[in-house]
Amino acid sequence: MADNTILIKNALILNPENNIEGKKDLLIKNDLIDEIADEIPEDKADKIIDATDKILLPGLVNTHTHLSMTLFRGLADDLALDEWLNENIWPVEANLNGYYCYIGALLGAVELIKSGTTTFSDMYFYMEDVAKAVDESGLRAVLSYGMIDFGDEEKRKAEIEENMNLFKNCNDTADGRIKVFFGPHSPYTASEELLKEVRRLADETGIGIHIHVSETQKEIDDVSAEKGLRPFEYLDSIGLLGPDVVCAHSVWLSDREIEIIKEKDVKISHNPCSNMKLASGIAPVSKLLENDICVAIGTDGASSNNNLDLIEELKTASLLQKVATLDPKVLTSDEAVAMGTINGARALGLDDEIGTVEVGKKADLILIDTNCANMVPDSSNLSSNIIYAANGSNVDTTICNGQILMENKELTTLDEQEIYQKAREAIDQLKKAI
Numbered sequence: 001m002a003d004n005t006i007l008i009k010n011a012l013i014l015n016p017e018n019n020i021e022g023k024k025d026l027l028i029k030n031d032l033i034d035e036i037a038d039e040i041p042e043d044k045a046d047k048i049i050d051a052t053d054k055i056l057l058p059g060l061v062n063t064h065t066h067l068s069m070t071l072f073r074g075l076a077d078d079l080a081l082d083e084w085l086n087e088n089i090w091p092v093e094a095n096l097n098g099y100y101c102y103i104g105a106l107l108g109a110v111e112l113i114k115s116g117t118t119t120f121s122d123m124y125f126y127m128e129d130v131a132k133a134v135d136e137s138g139l140r141a142v143l144s145y146g147m148i149d150f151g152d153e154e155k156r157k158a159e160i161e162e163n164m165n166l167f168k169n170c171n172d173t174a175d176g177r178i179k180v181f182f183g184p185h186s187p188y189t190a191s192e193e194l195l196k197e198v199r200r201l202a203d204e205t206g207i208g209i210h211i212h213v214s215e216t217q218k219e220i221d222d223v224s225a226e227k228g229l230r231p232f233e234y235l236d237s238i239g240l241l242g243p244d245v246v247c248a249h250s251v252w253l254s255d256r257e258i259e260i261i262k263e264k265d266v267k268i269s270h271n272p273c274s275n276m277k278l279a280s281g282i283a284p285v286s287k288l289l290e291n292d293i294c295v296a297i298g299t300d301g302a303s304s305n306n307n308l309d310l311i312e313e314l315k316t317a318s319l320l321q322k323v324a325t326l327d328p329k330v331l332t333s334d335e336a337v338a339m340g341t342i343n344g345a346r347a348l349g350l351d352d353e354i355g356t357v358e359v360g361k362k363a364d365l366i367l368i369d370t371n372c373a374n375m376v377p378d379s380s381n382l383s384s385n386i387i388y389a390a391n392g393s394n395v396d397t398t399i400c401n402g403q404i405l406m407e408n409k410e411l412t413t414l415d416e417q418e419i420y421q422k423a424r425e426a427i428d429q430l431k432k433a434i
């Protein structure tokens with residue numbers, strides 16, 4: 001079969017941790033970045049993309065979301081987590097089916113592609129239907145089935161079986177773009193027995209773990225009352241924690257818990273918009289970064305955010321740390337770019353493949369248009385322009401695994417109008433069932 005070759009010309013490259021000076025050409029061969037040079041001849045490629053006035057950076061990595069929850073955007077606003085989940089979201093989720101989750105995931109995929117995310121880590125229900133949406137969209141994803149047993153043994157077995165079936169049926173599918181993790185929901189919904197079994201199976205299979213931890217003060221109080229330990233102390237005491245664990249939120253942390261996170265090389269997915277909207281609190285991100293802990297970024301679901309724009313999320317993360325510490329020097333735009341790219345790749349165990357613009361890595365790349373009112377004048381500091389001035393709507397081109405998913409703001413793999421229509425119908429039907 002002939003090679004897929006794409007030549008991107010004249011791009012300013014923003015690369016986390018290792019900047020590339022001046023305008024460059026970049027050649028994609030099949031799914032990989034093949035060459036980066038001052039000038040690459042046009043006859044080396046079948047397809048040319050002119051990146052004049054555009055900034056090229058690694059595709060963004062959203063390390064915590066519930067993609068199908070796009071259907072619930074705006075459904076239950078202005079509530080704290082407990083009331084939001086127990087009285088609003090879980091009753092609606094009880095009426096979900098595979099089709100709804102598929103349509104919600106397609107809607108989320110459109111939003112991710114349009115705002116520059118090429119990889120996302122998802123925890124939800126009907127995950128084989130979500131995998132179908134990932135396959136069709138061309139995105140890269142880490143998928144976990146969200147396991148909740150509330151101490152019920154039968155439920156526990158069924159939940160673990162569901163996640164294992166997802167692993168057997170979907171891991172390494174979609175040309176290797178889909179990986180499967182375990183998704184125990186949280187220390188307050190998953191029993192000790194479930195968490196211990198997850199650790200055993202993670203060691204056996206080599207797959208990672210995605211879990212919500214220490215999101216609210218109520219969680220700290222409840223777990224402390226039941227276990228006599230704070231959430232990270234408890235998870236450590238039962239052996240769950242390790243470098244393959246990605247913890248979402250992690251807002252309320254004692255100094256001892258930060259030590260545990262560091263010692264065990266646990267990865268943190270920071271979700272500032274969701275934490276602000278549900279009034280959960282402010283995660284001590286600058287302290288975590290000072291301790292060399294890998295902090296990545298996530299949007300959480302579109303019902304607690306209410307969008308999946310990762311550039312907006314990174315700006316929020318940066319500004320929130322500045323105001324929380326009253327120090328404008330913390331969480332710089334360079335650190336924010338790393339959070340949205342290479343740190344996300346590390347959290348998901350994909351840093352050999354994605355997260356930087358480097359020859360030999362997967363061609364997961366985005367182009368951001370600077371010929372827009374909010375991006376002029378061009379800043380000599382590219383990360384400043386991307387984090388503080390841009391937003392997802394400045395993304396012009398999105399490429400994942402060497403495949404163009406959007407060019408000049410036009411989607412190539414998904415029909416967005418058809419998806420909007422189906423999503424509207426799906427939520428109308430769901431509302432009737434409530």
Ligand SMILES: CSC[C@H]1O[C@@H](n2cnc3c(O)ncnc32)[C@H](O)[C@@H]1O
Nearest residue numbers: 066089123124125146147185212301
């Ligand atoms: C069992 S699948 C995932 C489960 O998590 C719920 N969820 C969404 N956002 C949050 C959050 O911020 N904290 C805890 N749980 C959350 C989602 O609605 C699903 O039920």
Ligand SMILES: [Zn+2]
Nearest residue numbers: 212248300301
């Ligand atoms: Zn979540």
